[in-house]
Amino acid sequence: MKKIFTVLLLAVFMLAQFSIASAVAVTGDASITAIPDFSSGTDVDLDWAATGMAAGTKNILVWGREYAAVPVAYDWNDCQLIATIIGTSDASGTFTYDFTTTANLAALSNGDQVEFTLSVDDQTCATADVPAIDSVMGVNYVDTLDPQYYQGNPPSDTGVAPELDIAACNTFEYWALGLDGGPLLPGIAYSGFGTWNPQVTGTFAPPAPLGPDTSLLSWTFNFPATASGVWTATVWPEDMAGNQGAAAEYFRNAVAVDPAELEDCADFTDVAGHADETYIRYLADLGLISGFADGSFGPDNTLTRAEASTLIEISNGYDDTMLPTSAPAGCEFTDVSASDWFAGWVWQACDDGLMNGVGGGLFDPNNLLTRGQVATILNNIFPAYVADPAAFGGFIVTGQPNAILALYPGPIYGYRQAAWTDVSVGAYYAIPVQKAYGWGIAEGTSDTTFSPDQAATRGEFAKMLYRALSVLH
Known part of the structure; x- marks a missing residue:
């Protein structure tokens, strides 16, 4: 019984070693070379580059998370595959990171900040090594509102x-x-x-x-x-x-x-x-x-103020045949006489509440x-x-x-x-x-x-x- 248990334990250990080995990130350095300061909260374009990658097949992965004062670990549900590279040691391009398909970033609001980092791995998101918690290569703020x-x-x-x-x-x-x-x-x-x-x-x-x-x-x-x-x-x-x-x-x-x-x-x-x-x-x-x-x-x-009263009342549909011939109540100005060319216009503008006097019973028409x-x-x-x-x-x-x-x-x-x-x-x-x-x-x-x-x-x-x-x- 003890021998059987030892064999089983050894088998479990070997499987574990194989699993760990299969998820080790492959050689290569990836970086975000450009990212807009703002995005609409739907997606964002990342310019990326990777250098010194080992031979064989490797994946470029982008990881996103919402900024927090105390950083949380990256989640593979918010990881997206940028590219699969076969044989080439260097590569670059632009990738559109889609917020709407992620588990934790699909409901961003105005002012939210998203942090991004990249990794090179021989695995895809679900089994790849999760980047270190302090790894941040680029940030993006969210603005979801249309301009008014x-x-x-x-x-x-x-x-x-x-x-x-x-x-x-x-x-x-x-x-x-x-x-x-x-x-x-x-x-x-x-x-x-x-x-x-x-x-x-x-x-x-x-x-x-x-x-x-x-x-x-x-x-x-x-x-x-x-x-x-x-x-x-x-x-x-x-x-x-x-x-x-x-x-x-x-x-x-x-x-x-x-x-x-x-x-x-x-x-x-x-x-x-x-x-x-x-x-x-x-x-x-x-x-x-x-x-x-x-x-x-x-x-x-x-x-002049008199000319302004004329222009504004013409805009209001008046002509000189429609104007008052004497000052309406509350519009009696001592410096506006019935013989003045502007009298009717001033009185009408005053009566309509568009222009007031300057105090002391004056309209000051020529100022x-x-x-x-x-x-x-x-x-x-x-x-x-x-x-x-x-x-x-x-x-x-x-x-x-x-x-x-x-x-x-x-x-x-x-x-x-x-x-x-x-x-x-x-x-x-x-x-x-x-x-x-x-x-x-x-x-x-x-x-x-x-x-x-x-x-x-x-x-x-x-x-x-x-x-x-x-x-x-």
Whole structure:
């Protein structure tokens, strides 16, 4: 009996030795040569290389695990076969590591970090040697959220869906504003907008976004005189992790070219090549702004408060036959007389709640309009008309949401935020300025200044008015 037991024990020992020997990693050094900082949580591309491998058949294996303050051992259920190499001592390539087929990495969330290492073995994942617990060759952060964005079609009063609308003339701006990382808590890694391809940094702290938090698209279209048939235009924003929406978004969807779209927009003698040319000419074509008797527009000239009241109420559908002939209650200004050319426009803008006086019973009609006042006027449009917007016409309400009506209500400041050094908390224009910038209607004068007390130029006003009247999609 003792002899039989000894034979059995020897047999078990020999089997164990064979099993151990068969799982010993073969000679060879493998490394991850490149890995994106961020992935969408579905998969990630790893560039790899292996050198000095022994003769025969060997497997390149990639092991993944979620980062933990106290590292956990690699699990063969999260191992994937990169390549089987026969005879060659050196090899390299790109492998797409699929998170969705792993046992422990199939439900990653935003900000999660995944660690990777490689091994060379004559076995496959289920029987290969598990890498040492401190082995990490590359890391990747997870960003699963699609970028948020909205589109601004050119101002229109047709009331049709934005993707079916036509332009008023041959040159117009389609614009859009996108945000990445907005819903995430501070400290959560996200990829940001951009098209860069960075390398591994080696840090285990959440990296700064690779692209900017937000992205403003300004896309100018010029219909050639020979344009015909149907035109389609789409956007499909993508973040640095490769996240996109379910499908491309149309802002023009198989719409036949209209004769009006082949006609030149209204022109002036002094706007060619100006930064605000597209906005000026387009709004002029709609009859919302006008130039001077000599054929110029004066895009760099300043604007008075009286002129601003006129332009905003023209956008609201008024003409001089519809204006009040005396001051409505609450709009009696001592510096506005019935004989003034602007009296009816000022009274109407005041009565509609779009423009207020400056205090002391004054409207200050001939003083220059400031950038902060422009933002305030645009912000006033929503609270003025929220009760019954259908009662107002023109370009303020077109049957489709526009930026100032759809996005300005409440304390929602928009997709972009800025710490302006010259916008004081509590200033009457503080919130309107934040909203105008946040929703893409206005830009700063620098990265840190908005210059709210600086006189607005006629060109700046045209751009802000164009954006504010754009039909959103």
